[in-house]
Every structure is written in C-alpha cells, then in structure tokens.
Amino acid sequence: MRILGIESSCDETSAAVVSGPASGPTLESLVILSQDVHRLFGGVVPEIASREHLTAIVPVTQQALADAGTTLERVDAIAVTHAPGLVGALLVGVSYAKALAYATGKPLIGVHHMEGHLFATALEHPDATPPFTALLVSGGHTLLLDVPEWGSYRILGRTRDDAAGEAFDKSAKLLGLPYPGGRHLEALAKQGNPKKHRFTRPMLNGGQRLGDPDYFDVSFSGLKTAVLLAVQGAEDLEAEKPHIARGFQDALVDTLVAKTIRAAKAMGRKRIVLGGGVACNGTLDEAMRAAAKEIRAEVFAPTPRLATDNAAMIAAAALFHAEQGRRNDWSLNAFSSLPMPGLDSSILHPSSAV
C-alpha cells in the first residue's frame, strides 16, 4: 500500500509518500516547505500561515509525488493532518486532501498530528515499535505516553502550562535570539557554565510518589520566569546570556529525562521513543541515553527532518489505520484541539496500572 500524506497544521507545508506494510514502512519521498515569513513577527501568525499553505500546498504535493517517482493515480490512499493545530492552516490541508480523494476516488484518512509524531521514529528505526514509553516534545505539546501497541495510548504526564518547545522559544526570545529559538538557545548554551545558574527543576524533588498527579506531569512556566529574572538581574547581560541559556536547558532536560525514566520504570518498558521538534536537542538526546542505560532501556530518536513537523509521519500513521480498515468520509473536519484516537484516559496516573 502506498500513501500520500499531507501536513499543514502549523508553519510547515509538507507532503510525503510512504509505502507499506505499516510494520516496516518505506519513506519514498518527503518535501517540507518552512514558512520563514513568521520570523519577522517572532511567532506564527495564523492568518499568514493559512495563506502560505494555500500557495504552497499544490507544488509541494506535486514535488513529493515526483520525488517518489509516482503519480496521484498510483497511490492507494490520501492522508491528512486534521487536528490539533491552527484551524485555518489545517483546513487548507483537509480541503485539499478531500478534493484529491474525491477526484480520484481514493480513500481519505484523517490523522491526529501527535499520533503522527509517535510514528515518525519508526520510519528510521525499525525497532522503535511498541511496547514503549514515548516523550513527545514540540512547540505546542509535551506528552509522556505509554504505548502498549500502535493505536492504544495512555497519557501518563503532560505539561501543566508551557510546552517544552514553547519554553525554549520564549526563553530564547528573552535572550534576544531569533524565532523559533530552540536550536539557537541550544547553540548558545554550549558556551555556558552549568554552575552559574541552577534553576529549580519543576515538580521533580518534592517527594512525589507514583499515583501523585505531579509524579509524571511537568511545568515550565516557572523556569521561563527564572530566565526572565536572571536576564533582568544580569550586570553584563551579553556575557551572562550563554550561562542563563545553559541553566535553562539543564533544568528542562533534567526534568524531561527524570520524568521519562519514571514512566519507563513504572510501566516496565525497555524502549523509549522521542518525538517532536525538541527531540532535535542533542543535550536531551545524550542525557536520555545515559539515564536509560542505567535501567537497561534503549532510546530511539528521529533525525531533525522527521522530528519536526513533516508529512511522512502522517502517512506512516495513516498506513497503520488503513491496514485496520479505517477511512474517513467527507465529513472529516479540522479541529484546533482533539484527543488522540485510541487514548485510554482512564489511566491518567497509573498507580493502579503497575
């Protein structure tokens, strides 16, 4: 089975062709067009994002088909991100995918963006398959999941306020770095002294136990305030910036690693899968691998192209759903927020699950 995937939930217009089986998918092509215009505004402007998607979606899709050496007639289904994200941006992808499916008579498959992030790593690492613990860290979400099998998900922890990528971007802005600031902050932190600023690790050392709501949850807004206070209190701000960046990144990484290891231990998982744009962070990757080694778990992380928003992950998730016989009708709609399909919300804090 060969699937054309389309992604337009935020500020990347992307199309990809992935072929099956879902248990061993092959990436045949991937085109990602990043909307640089938002840099001028220091963040994504929803209305501009929709207009840019409108201009880009047809050529991006045609390029993905051409790169895969195929045509629309030769794909078996058309998949599209329909939630969560900017609703105007999502609508461009959903309307276009519906039109393609209607015109060609191919099945239409709507995919949840965060489920897409879960499938991204398996495109590069055949062993990144369930059961595993997943840490999804993007600009809009921070989710700690237990994945006993594809299509079956339990949320163990999530952010109480800012997403990890959002905390990176906001702190980067305070440090005068361009948007999106995650990778710039990481580069700056490399020159920083880890001992200069030791910010509090949120909800980590309060004696939480399994079953406590904050055992797996994270919170990053306090860390952002700590960065603001350090910036305001610096005598020589330019000299201090790398040290503040280092202090911020160390606190955030420590928190994410500790919570993920807690989750893997609690659920008895030996595989940890990372996803989302913040999974590009080399410090997070290294720290996660070191900590996982101690519990004899293996870490799988996607390369940056598949960690950040892309249509290959949407096509890969759709491959799984297509094999299960799932397809959408013309009522498929775009939603700014929507629970992931297959979510078992009864086990939010799994004191009873272990």
Ligand code: KG4
């Ligand atoms: O998954 P993604 O491409 O988009 C969303 O679905 O939100 O993630 C984008 C986020 C941004 O916040 C960006 O700053 C962050 O990923 N990011 C990083 C790095 N590269 C991208 N954060 C930390 N370190 C990086 N190297």
Ligand code: ZN
């Ligand atoms: Zn994303």
